[in-house]
Amino acid sequence: MIETGTEPESRAERKLRTRRAILDATLELCSDSSLNALSLRQVAKQVGIVPTAFYRHFDSIESLGLALVEESFDSLRDLFRDVRRNARADEDIVDGSIDALVDHVHRRRDHFGFIARERVAGPRSVRGAIHREIELCERELATDLALMTGTDAWTGKDLHVLSALFVSVLVSTAEQILSTTRVEQEEQIIATVRTQLRMLLIGVYQWRSER
């Protein structure tokens, strides 16, 4: 059979495309509220399918939310991977990390906003899934930090504490970036977090864990 650019989709391909459309419609529709305030019918309408067709793809808005947690954390892990790469290559770990953060938040506003909102206001199961994912990120970052600091001055516990602090600051910064649209305000947010991380780094360089 001759392959052409306008090959008709298989049934599986079409289904996947509708599923994708549902995920995208949901991210758009709950972009300034929580999944709890979103109805299945709103999603179906936005996608252009009849409400009952929704059930061919997800059991409920809640299980759709769990799928979105997974793909949102793929974006967040992309960010962490870039931070790690910048930390190895670049001259300045602070600037490199902030650049990666800003870049990824801009590129996937939808995913980062979704995590920020559902983390505190989503359905219970979605909140739980997000908390587990964040803890995973903290542990992963702690492992990376161990390689950077050496194990002489830092206990594993303190590494996790520091990792959690970094994550807090990054989450908070991401939330601030998401809540502004003015460029000059964003630049100020970035300048602020840059200084904050530098203050923090001074403490980090001097720190010796109690044993």
Added chain:
Amino acid sequence: MIETGTEPESRAERKLRTRRAILDATLELCSDSSLNALSLRQVAKQVGIVPTAFYRHFDSIESLGLALVEESFDSLRDLFRDVRRNARADEDIVDGSIDALVDHVHRRRDHFGFIARERVAGPRSVRGAIHREIELCERELATDLALMTGTDAWTGKDLHVLSALFVSVLVSTAEQILSTTRVEQEEQIIATVRTQLRMLLIGVYQWRSER
């Protein structure tokens, strides 16, 4: 007229009591979701009034939300006042601040949870009101920090940056405390933030602003 314990309420008193009941019912009903997912009828049912009676007290769920922002930030300012008092009196500023935080979050779980959720997932006007209030808190804290550090080593800008960092860490800690019910987990959260603040303080003591 002789005052007795069972004096009949005036019309104004009764109205105030219903208003209070509406505010309390709302805090309870949206304790694990956003105002956007809450209906006027649910609130009325919980209070024990007919749905239309709601309008005698508030225009909409949204304006009710703005009233709750005000009273929630009264609780948050109480916390800040206690932190300030502990900072003056106590031996250790870190322990004192954390004690005050934990105490206030426990006492007004409803208010702190409300701020945490509506800050990111509430109606636009409510989010705006919360952001303004948080900025006010940061500025107030920056003024206090100026008195503690002296103005020789710190610019006003850096004081605000540091203040914002403290607020970020406190907000993040409050959110973690709110999302757990297990005592041992809470103790770990507290131990973590204690170490985080100590790391940060090392940086703070060494910091000299660029001029």
Added chain:
DNA sequence: TGTACATCAGTGAACGCGCGTTCACTGATGTAC
């Protein structure tokens, strides 16, 4: 290659229900004289 049957994404009608808001009302409380 052609045919007969199976699969299944999406349809459309129907259900009972809770929604926000309107309206005219009731009756206890408050006020003016």
Added chain:
DNA sequence: TGTACATCAGTGAACGCGCGTTCACTGATGTAC
């Protein structure tokens, strides 16, 4: 103090609408032979 009237928090019926979910269905795609 007593009376006549005003105020207003709360009532209850009614409205049109969107909700989640059920069910039997359609018709294009996929598969077995």
